[in-house]
Amino acid sequence: KQEVTQIPAALSVPEGENLVLNCSFTDSAIYNLQWFRQDPGKGLTSLLLIQSSQREQTSGRLNASLDKSSGRSTLYIAASQPGDSATYLCAVISVGNQFYFGTGTSLTVIP
Amino acid sequence: GAVVSQHPSWVICKSGTSVKIECRSLDFQATTMFWYRQFPKQSLMLMATSNEGSKATYEQGVEKDKFLINHASLTLSTLTVTSAHPEDSSFYICSASISRGPANYGYTFGSGTRLTVV
Numbered sequence: 733k734q735e736v737t738q739i740p741a742a743l744s745v746p747e748g749e750n751l752v753l754n755c756s757f758t759d760s761a762i763y764n765l766q767w768f769r770q771d772p773g774k775g776l777t778s779l780l781l782i783q784s785s786q787r788e789q790t791s792g793r794l795n796a797s798l799d800k801s802s803g804r805s806t807l808y809i810a811a812s813q814p815g816d817s818a819t820y821l822c823a824v825i826s827v828g829n830q831f832y833f834g835t836g837t838s839l840t841v842i843p
Numbered sequence: 844g845a846v847v848s849q850h851p852s853w854v855i856c857k858s859g860t861s862v863k864i865e866c867r868s869l870d871f872q873a874t875t876m877f878w879y880r881q882f883p884k885q886s887l888m889l890m891a892t893s894n895e896g897s898k899a900t901y902e903q904g905v906e907k908d909k910f911l912i913n914h915a916s917l918t919l920s921t922l923t924v925t926s927a928h929p930e931d932s933s934f935y936i937c938s939a940s941i942s943r944g945p946a947n948y949g950y951t952f953g954s955g956t957r958l959t960v961v
Contacts, residue, residue, distance in 0.1 A: 766950065768952075774954060774955060775849070775936050775952050775953055775954035775955035776887075776936065776938075776952040776955075777952075778950070778951065778952070821886060821887070823950075825950070830889070830892075831877065831879075831887075831889055831938070831950070833886040833887045833888075834886060835885065835886045836886055
């Protein structure tokens, strides 16, 4: 069974710093990988989707990479802002649309 | 973009009553809908997968008679928590895959429903 791990579980950085969130998965036979953010008590907001044939995706200050062979993905956030404070979840999607979520990284950006 | 509207956003009910949660895809057809629950400080756990017009497939450990899922149309899926108990209090989120032909554009999520059973 696919297992998804996110490190660190929590991260606190001063405003303006660049940061990297890590996601690792045990089964490289994935269909897609998707990064989300979740604000307290709210649903999920999709950030970036990486197809299995792609190596990275970029949107604004966010860049996500995917290395299927090593079972890793990273989410890079440039010039962090207080509004980036949230929980970031990565989800591995297997063939058949089965989602496997990591436990998330709780990010706090200090003004 | 593809949007899934989920409601209610929060509900408080008494033990023993049933609660229905609806998810509607607003501008696309959701052939497949997923239902998740999330306990505090934990990640999402898939409860079931529903395909339009057929019975839902439940994950191991999820009581199908307690969590009734109906996906009667391509734009509406419902989750009914029957005879709710306090341990059913949780955050429930639906999700739909965004597919156009053979291409998959990821997944969109509803805004979630906070259920509190008292």
